[in-house]
Amino acid sequence: MKDNGSNVSVTEIKGLTKRFGTLTALDCLTFRVCRGDILGLLGPNGAGKTTAIHCMLGLITPSSGSIRILGLDIGRYRRKILSRVNFSSAYTSLPSNLTVWENLIVFSRLYGLKSARKRIDMLLELFEIGETVDRLTGSLSSGQLTRLNLCKAFLNDPEILFLDEPTASLDPDIAAKVRQGLHELQRQRGLTMIYTSHNMQEVEQMCDRVIFLARGRIVMQGSPSEIIKQSKSPSLEDLFIAIARNGHLYQTVIAGEEEPCGSE
Amino acid sequence: MWLRISAIVMRYFFLHRRSVARVMEIFFWPVMNLLVWGFVTYYLKELALPKTVLFLLGSVILWDVLYRSQQGITLAITEEFWVKNIINIFISPISMGELLTAICIVGIIKSLVTTVVLGFLALFFYKFSLLEIGPGLVLFLGNLLLFGWGVGLFTMALIFRYGRAAEALIWGVPFLIQPVSAVFYPVTVLPVWLQKIAYLLPSTYVFEGMRQVLATGVTDISILGISFGLNLVYLLLGALYFNWMLRRVREMGYLSRLHLE
Numbered sequence: 001m002k003d004n005g006s007n008v009s010v011t012e013i014k015g016l017t018k019r020f021g022t023l024t025a026l027d028c029l030t031f032r033v034c035r036g037d038i039l040g041l042l043g044p045n046g047a048g049k050t051t052a053i054h055c056m057l058g059l060i061t062p063s064s065g066s067i068r069i070l071g072l073d074i075g076r077y078r079r080k081i082l083s084r085v086n087f088s089s090a091y092t093s094l095p096s097n098l099t100v101w102e103n104l105i106v107f108s109r110l111y112g113l114k115s116a117r118k119r120i121d122m123l124l125e126l127f128e129i130g131e132t133v134d135r136l137t138g139s140l141s142s143g144q145l146t147r148l149n150l151c152k153a154f155l156n157d158p159e160i161l162f163l164d165e166p167t168a169s170l171d172p173d174i175a176a177k178v179r180q181g182l183h184e185l186q187r188q189r190g191l192t193m194i195y196t197s198h199n200m201q202e203v204e205q206m207c208d209r210v211i212f213l214a215r216g217r218i219v220m221q222g223s224p225s226e227i228i229k230q231s232k233s234p235s236l237e238d239l240f241i242a243i244a245r246n247g248h249l250y251q252t253v254i255a256g257e258e259e260p261c262g263s264e
Numbered sequence: 265m266w267l268r269i270s271a272i273v274m275r276y277f278f279l280h281r282r283s284v285a286r287v288m289e290i291f292f293w294p295v296m297n298l299l300v301w302g303f304v305t306y307y308l309k310e311l312a313l314p315k316t317v318l319f320l321l322g323s324v325i326l327w328d329v330l331y332r333s334q335q336g337i338t339l340a341i342t343e344e345f346w347v348k349n350i351i352n353i354f355i356s357p358i359s360m361g362e363l364l365t366a367i368c369i370v371g372i373i374k375s376l377v378t379t380v381v382l383g384f385l386a387l388f389f390y391k392f393s394l395l396e397i398g399p400g401l402v403l404f405l406g407n408l409l410l411f412g413w414g415v416g417l418f419t420m421a422l423i424f425r426y427g428r429a430a431e432a433l434i435w436g437v438p439f440l441i442q443p444v445s446a447v448f449y450p451v452t453v454l455p456v457w458l459q460k461i462a463y464l465l466p467s468t469y470v471f472e473g474m475r476q477v478l479a480t481g482v483t484d485i486s487i488l489g490i491s492f493g494l495n496l497v498y499l500l501l502g503a504l505y506f507n508w509m510l511r512r513v514r515e516m517g518y519l520s521r522l523h524l525e
Contacts, residue, residue, distance in 0.1 A: 020517055054520040057355045061514045083357040093348040095279070102278040109271030110356040152352065 008035045010192050016065035025051045027216040038193040040203045043213035044244035049196040053162050088153035089164035096138030111156035123151040126181050142169040160192045200237040214243050268358045272366030294328045318478040321392045323447050325382045329375050331438045333412025336371030338419045338434040400483035404470050410495040411466045417502030421509035447471050466494040
């Protein structure tokens with residue numbers, strides 16, 4: 001695990017369980033994320049990645065377990081937490097009938113930024129969509145839309161950023177630029193990221209630590225290189241496929257030594 | 265708080281300012297309604313029913329306030345599902361109270377604009393002045409706005425729970441209320457058992473009160489008071505039901521799936 005200069009725990013999940021009727025979507029997840037880390041939540045469709053992120057954002061109420069974000073309980077301090085974190089997903093959009101500028105100014109106010117012009121300009125430049133500022137959001141390409149979503153996600157200078165497949169619809173060039181932008185902001189701000197992706201190369205490149213989920217349970221966690229070594233798989237992608245096909249056969253394995261982090 | 269509320273108000277201002285279709289939507293249906301009913305009432309006037317003209321024109325204009333305020337709440341939030349923006353709103357630090365306040369402010373602005381336009385058209389085409397209702401007009405309008413919001417909260421709660429399958433309620437619920445509220449005729453026209461239900465609705469008192477003012481020139485403040493009292497009950501029940509449903513949909517995970525439907 002790389003040295004991020006801080007071992008403060010900013011996300012602590014203990015025994016997180018979510019049941020929808022007879023379906024157990026999340027089964028007693030326990031993990032924590034240190035400040036400045038990039039954690040990859042991996043697993044096949046339906047493994048529980050998005051459910052876990054939505055629980056951490058307070059969109060879904062867990063059946064049991066506790067979620068502490070930035071030292072605060074999400075059930076009690078949801079709005080306080082939401083003002084300090086943000087989220088971007090390939091599956092959400094901003095209103096297509098507003099311009100890029102209008103969308104960003106509306107969201108900057110929602111996050112309490114009175115004068116956001118400089119920040120909006122900086123983010124548009126960083127994600128290389130400055131020329132779209134006066135265009136209707138509905139007229140943007142999918143790559144530009146993804147980058148606009150990311151601009152929205154950085155408006156409040158979040159301490160934790162939740163990203164649900166942020167590069168899902170991007171061509172390799174733009175995806176690389178997005179990763180570069182994310183890395184740059186992460187380095188500058190000591191940002192923590194919780195990341196889902198089906199692109200294993202991207203995960204290896206981006207994440208300090210990964211958690212493999214299958215059927216709502218953690219089946220493996222550790223750094224990408226340690227996990228590959230421990231599982232004796234040729235690559236993270238091969239391991240992903242094996243878990244997707246036979247996840248129930250995997251015992252929970254914690255690869256490497258989990259780096260201790262204190263509480264915020 | 266006001267910054268977040270202004271953000272949502274601004275969002276709807278941006279939405280309307282370049283969309284002719286949306287601006288027309290504020291005016292088109294109410295104006296068409298007014299014209300159809302206006303000419304019908306002209307015909308009735310020829311049949312020597314002069315007061316009926318006033319009653320029906322007043323009803324058309326006031327009904328639109330109730331209809332629009334209910335739709336203001338339901339359509340504003342439903343639109344966020346349609347454009348897949350609902351999660352972005354719900355993971356921002358805005359509270360549900362702030363969101364609803366913003367939507368109500370937008371609703372008041374739209375209702376005022378529509379009422380003023382309809383008022384002028386009624387004066388121009390049919391020589392009917394809304395101001396004949398007197399200073400009580402503000403109270404009539406206020407009560408209808410409040411009832412529309414109360415009904416809107418119930419409707420929205422059902423849409424959160426049942427998703428797009430329940431969207432027809434946005435347009436259907438007002439027309440469930442309309443015949444019982446005695447919008448275009450006095451309550452006494454209804455069967456006795458239905459009259460009892462009618463008097464449970466705040467809107468009934470408004471339309472009865474309006475007819476009374478136009479007929480006698482006297483505003484009965486007591487019935488407006490009853491309407492206001494009932495509105496408080498409906499708003500409280502609506503808010504409680506909405507909150508309860510929101511908690512349920514968070515438990516059931518529906519909130520995070522609404523934008524995917």
